[in-house]
Amino acid sequence: MEVRNSNRDDRETTDFVRAIVREDLQAGKNGGRVATRFPPEPNGYLHIGHAKSICLNFGIAREYGGTCNLRFDDTNPAKEEVEYVEAIKEDVRWLGFDWGDGLYFASDYFERLYGYAVQLIRLGKAYVDSLTAEEIRAYRGTLTEPGKESPYRNRSVEENLDLFTRMRAGEFEDGSHVLRARIDMASANLNMRDPTLYRIRRMAHHRTGDKWCIYPMYDFAHSLSDSLEGITHSICTLEFEDHRPLYDWFQETLKVERRSRQIEFARLNLNYTVMSKRKLLELVQEGLVRGWDDPRMPTICGLRRRGYTPESIRNFCERIGVARRDNVMDVALLEHSLREDLNLRAPRVMCVLRPLRLIIDNYPEGRVEELQAVNNPEDPSAGTRPVPFSRELYIEQEDFLENPPKKFFRLAPGRTVRLRYGYLVTCTNAVKNDKGEVTEVHCSYDPDSLSGEAGGPRAKATLHWVSAAHSLPAEVRLYDRLFMSENPGEGKEDFKADLNPDSLKVLQSCRMEPSLAGAQPGGRYQFERLGYFCVDPDSCPGSLVFNRTVTLRDQWAKIVRGGAL
RNA sequence: UGGGGCGUCGUCAAGCGGUAAGACACAGGUCUUUGGAACCUGCAUUCGAAGGUUCGAAUCCUUCCGCCCCAGCCA
Numbered sequence: 103m104e105v106r107n108s109n110r111d112d113r114e115t116t117d118f119v120r121a122i123v124r125e126d127l128q129a130g131k132n133g134g135r136v137a138t139r140f141p142p143e144p145n146g147y148l149h150i151g152h153a154k155s156i157c158l159n160f161g162i163a164r165e166y167g168g169t170c171n172l173r174f175d176d177t178n179p180a181k182e183e184v185e186y187v188e189a190i191k192e193d194v195r196w197l198g199f200d201w202g203d204g205l206y207f208a209s210d211y212f213e214r215l216y217g218y219a220v221q222l223i224r225l226g227k228a229y230v231d232s233l234t235a236e237e238i239r240a241y242r243g244t245l246t247e248p249g250k251e252s253p254y255r256n257r258s259v260e261e262n263l264d265l266f267t268r269m270r271a272g273e274f275e276d277g278s279h280v281l282r283a284r285i286d287m288a289s290a291n292l293n294m295r296d297p298t299l300y301r302i303r304r305m306a307h308h309r310t311g312d313k314w315c316i317y318p319m320y321d322f323a324h325s326l327s328d329s330l331e332g333i334t335h336s337i338c339t340l341e342f343e344d345h346r347p348l349y350d351w352f353q354e355t356l357k358v359e360r361r362s363r364q365i366e367f368a369r370l371n372l373n374y375t376v377m378s379k380r381k382l383l384e385l386v387q388e389g390l391v392r393g394w395d396d397p398r399m400p401t402i403c404g405l406r407r408r409g410y411t412p413e414s415i416r417n418f419c420e421r422i423g424v425a426r427r428d429n430v431m432d433v434a435l436l437e438h439s440l441r442e443d444l445n446l447r448a449p450r451v452m453c454v455l456r457p458l459r460l461i462i463d464n465y466p467e468g469r470v471e472e473l474q475a476v477n478n479p480e481d482p483s484a485g486t487r488p489v490p491f492s493r494e495l496y497i498e499q500e501d502f503l504e505n506p507p508k509k510f511f512r513l514a515p516g517r518t519v520r521l522r523y524g525y526l527v528t529c530t531n532a533v534k535n536d537k538g539e540v541t542e543v544h545c546s547y548d549p550d551s552l553s554g555e556a557g558g559p560r561a562k563a564t565l566h567w568v569s570a571a572h573s574l575p576a577e578v579r580l581y582d583r584l585f586m587s588e589n590p591g592e593g594k595e596d597f598k599a600d601l602n603p604d605s606l607k608v609l610q611s612c613r614m615e616p617s618l619a620g621a622q623p624g625g626r627y628q629f630e631r632l633g634y635f636c637v638d639p640d641s642c643p644g645s646l647v648f649n650r651t652v653t654l655r656d657q658w659a660k661i662v663r664g665g666a667l
Numbered sequence: 668u669g670g671g672g673c674g675u676c677g678u679c680a681a682g683c684g685g686u687a688a689g690a691c692a693c694a695g696g697u698c699u700u701u702g703g704a705a706c707c708u709g710c711a712u713u714c715g716a717a718g719g720u721u722c723g724a725a726u727c728c729u730u731c732c733g734c735c736c737c738a739g740c741c742a
Contacts, residue, residue, distance in 0.1 A: 116681080143742050178741060235740055242738055246669045249738090280740050290670040292738050301740035320742050344671055344737050366672090368735095373678085379742095421690060423680050425673095428735055432678045435691045445704060452701095480704070511702080520700055553700060564700050631701045657702045 117424035119365055123162055123335055126363070132334040136168030139204075139333050140194065141324065143175045144186035144308070146379040147394040148193045148402045150415070150436070154370040157419035159337055160199040171204035171331055177323045179307040187308075189394075193402040198412045204331075208323050209309045211330055215318050216270065218326055218356055219281055219299055223262045227355055228299060229255055230265040231282045238280070241287070242295050248288035249295045255284065269302055272315045276302050283322075285351065293348045297321055321345055325352040328362040336362045339369040340426065370422065371430040373588040375400045376597055390601060391584070397638075397649050398584040398605050408581065409626055409636030409651030414443040433583070437652050444626060444634045444651070449477045449484060452522060452566040453614045453629040453648075455578055457496035459542045459570065462527060465493040470569070473553070475523045487617050491524050494570040496613050498631075501565050502543050504532055509661055511562040513543065520561040522630060526551035566630045573613035576646035579638065580607040614646065621646060628654075 123136060138159040142148065148156075163170035172194060176182045194201070208215075222228035231254045233241065243249030257265070269279055281300040289295055299322045304315045325348070328336045336349070343366045353361050371377060376385075377400060385391045385399070394401050397408035405415065418439040422431050452475070471491045478484035497513070506514040513519050518528040527545035535541050551559050584605050591597025621627075625637040633653035641647040653659075 141742090145742080175742065181741075231740095238740075239738075244669085244738060248669090277740065282740095292670080295738085298740055303740085317740095319740080324742085340672070341736055342742090346671095368673090421679080423690095425680070427673050427680095429679060432691065435679075438691060441703090450701080450703095479701085509702095522700065524700095558700090560700075563702075566701075628701085628703085631703070633703095654701075654703050659702090661702085 117367075118426070119158065119335075119337060119367060119424055120162060120165070122363075122365055123166055126334070127166065135332070135334055136163060136166040137171070137332050137334045138163050138168065138337060139171040139173050139206075139328065139331060140201075141173045141175045141327075142190050143178070143181070144183065144190060145178070145181040146186060146383060148190055149377055149379075149382065150372060150400045150402070150405065150418075151370040151377045153197060153402060153415050154419050154422065154424075155337070155339075156194060156197055156199060157416055158367070158424055160201075161420075162335070162337075168334075169204055170199070170201060171206055171333070172201040173204075173206040173208065173327065173331065175320070175324065175327075176207055176209045176307070176309065177318050177320060179303060179305045179317060182308055184308050189403065193406075196406060196412055197402065197415060206327075206331060207309055208318075208327050209307060211323070211327055212310060212314055212318070214330065215323055215326055218352075219266065219318070219322075220263065221356060222283065222299070223266060223281075224259060225355065226259060227284050228281055229257050229262050229284050230269065230279050231255070231296075232279050235277060238298075242292065243287070245292070251287050252282075252296070255296070266300075269300070269316050270314070272304065274302055276304055278302065281316075283348075283351070285348075291344055291347055293321070293345050294351070297348060321348050322352060325349040325362075326356070326358070329353055329358040329360050332360045333362040336364045338364060338366055340366045340428075342366055366426070367424050368426050368428055371428070372400060372433055372436065373430050374433055374583040374585050374590075376585070376590050381597060384598070385584075388598075390598065397579070397581050407638065407649065409444075409634060409649055410440055411443050411447075411626075414440040417443065430589070440652055441634070441655070444628065446480050447478075448626050448628040448634055450475070450479070450628045450630050451615050451618055452489065452568055453576070453578075453612060453618070453632070453635075454496045454498055454566065454568050454573075455580075455609055455612050455629075455632065456499040457568075457611060457613050458499040458502055458540065460495045460497045460527075460567065461542060461544050462493050462495070462547045463530065463544055464546045467493055469493065470572075473523045489523060489615055489617070490569045490572040491521075492569045492571060495521070495567045496570055496573060497521075497543070497565050497567045499540075501563075502529070502532070502540060504540060510658075512565065513545075513563070518561050520551075520553070520564045522564050522566050523553045524567070525549070525553070526559055526561050564631075566632070568613045568615050570613075572616050574616060574618060574646065576612045576614045576618075576648060578609045578612045578635065578648045578650065580609065580650045581605060582607075612648075618646065619643070626651070 140156050140159045160170045231252050241250045280298045282296045285294045287295045300316045303317050346364050349364050395403035395407045418436050472488040473491050474486045475489045502513045515529050525547040527547045530544045532540045533542040582605050585600045586602045587600045590600040621637045623637045623639045628634050634651040635648040638647040638649050
């Protein structure tokens with residue numbers, strides 16, 4: 103089907119990063135080339151915050167005829183795993199981006215980076231330090247006091263070369279030596295106080311195996327990897343701003359052919375969730391969620407399993423903008439982007455989450471009619487489908503109230519409502535069990551009120567339903583926000599104290615209209631009047647499982663919440 | 668008490684000396700066989716504060732206040 107354009111204004115996207123790219127282009131920099139990169143560390147799964155960066159980097163490349171590489175920043179074997187690189191690739195692809203042949207790993211540059219390090223030593227700009235980690239920390243000084251130079255700072259080039267060669271050869275223990283840049287221990291910018299370039303880590307790397315026992319640090323590897331790839335605009339988040347002088351120092355000192363410009367923007371924050379890899383990992387490891395792809399997680403795979411579409415996430419990322427001030431986006435905007443997309447493409451079906459038997463006393467026993475239901479009112483080409491109607495149906499428990507409050511206009515004793523695509527029914531009485539719970543509702547129907555007859559009788563409310571004998575059983579998982587507070591853990595020792603105990607409700611006795619018999623995992627539907635749902639990978643024919651992606655906007659729920667009853 | 672950033676509606680965010688875009692949220696309303704969708708209306712005399720420059724300032728200057736980041740052999 104044709105997806106209508108979103109109502110977003112079509113002005114040229116004009117965030118400050120794109121403005122810089124345009125200026126550089128106009129100034130004739132980089133030979134008119136635009137090259138960006140998305141540089142994840144394969145130590146966890148991607149989340150919605152990464153999506154912002156992905157959309158920015160790949161988006162700019164696309165808009166300015168440039169390229170965007172996918173480069174894994176895998177310089178720390180202690181934390182990285184192949185499992186993550188595959189998952190990250192899948193997520194970027196799913197979001198709709200293509201890195202072409204621009205797939206790289208910082209580990210592919212280890213030999214060249216080593217060469218750069220040797221060059222720095224020859225330039226007298228790097229030295230092997232033999233202080234312990236604790237000593238280095240002590241020598242670094244504090245935010246307000248300058249650091250002290252290491253006693254090893256003035257080793258000769260020859261000695262440094264010899265030591266560094268032996269570090270690589272595996273002659274030393276972890277932590278016994280590091281290679282440091284020789285910059286300025288008194289700098290007000292701590293990153294410039296002789297930052298560590300290489301550390302010894304006798305540990306297998308997920309790609310280079312046992313080839314190396316020394317590994318480069320982020321600042322060194324990142325700056326030079328960008329240069330090696332000819333990246334023109336190296337976009338990263340705000341916390342790296344203080345690193346920019348160092349980023350530039352490497353490229354200047356080594357007089358690299360291709361210089362790149364680092365630009366920092368504010369990372370995305372979302373209310374009612376956490377975004378740090380450490381916290382997400384904690385939720386997974388402690389079994390507080392079912393895994394990285396738990397539909398309650400803000401991870402890309404979690405959102406995917408939840409039923410989000412790549413389009414809705416991309417639209418969200420365009421709408422939130424790119425700036426330098428700290429921000430906390432309202433999840434409502436993410437959900438708005440989702441509904442906007444799903445409304446246009448999700449086929450409608452009728453499903454009853456909490457069944458209440460409804461019997462039409464004056465409807466012939468054994469009779470079955472095939473009513474025609476519209477598949478998608480937003481898309482006439484989606485056509486219609488038959489839905490069986492009979493004497494015994496199920497309706498939603500919450501659609502019947504014995505003593506309805508003023509603003510409730512669904513079914514109640516004596517009330518008439520329309521059954522979607524069917525007839526008008528009037529409630530004659532309700533049957534209750536010993537506990538006083540309504541177990542069955544009896545109605546009479548008006549044979550001349552079939553849906554579709556122009557000018558036919560009307561009712562104040564329309565209910566969704568399912569024919570008891572024809573309906574399919576299914577499990578439906580209802581998700582709510584993972585955390586109860588906007589900023590989990592704020593003012594608390596443990597962010598997990600804010601976990602929402604009701605973030606998942608599993609309903610086992612739901613009833614679906616028969617057309618859903620062949621629903622495939624990943625399939626997205628709108629359950630009329632309830633929300634958007636998708637088929638979970640746990641689902642199989644005969645044992646359907648749905649996830650609630652997001653509810654429909656709901657005026658009634660608002661009234662109930664507002665306590666206006 | 669060091670360095671680097673940032674402060675425009677509840678939340679994002681335009682604006683770049685000429686008199687406060689837009690989105691979400693919220694509140695009303697129209698329409699409706701989804702209390703959905705769509706559509707209409709309202710929602711910052713004011714831009715962290717105070718001074719100053721100017722015919723004119725959210726935009727320039729000064730001072731002050733507030734928030735974020737930095738002391739990994741993490742990224």
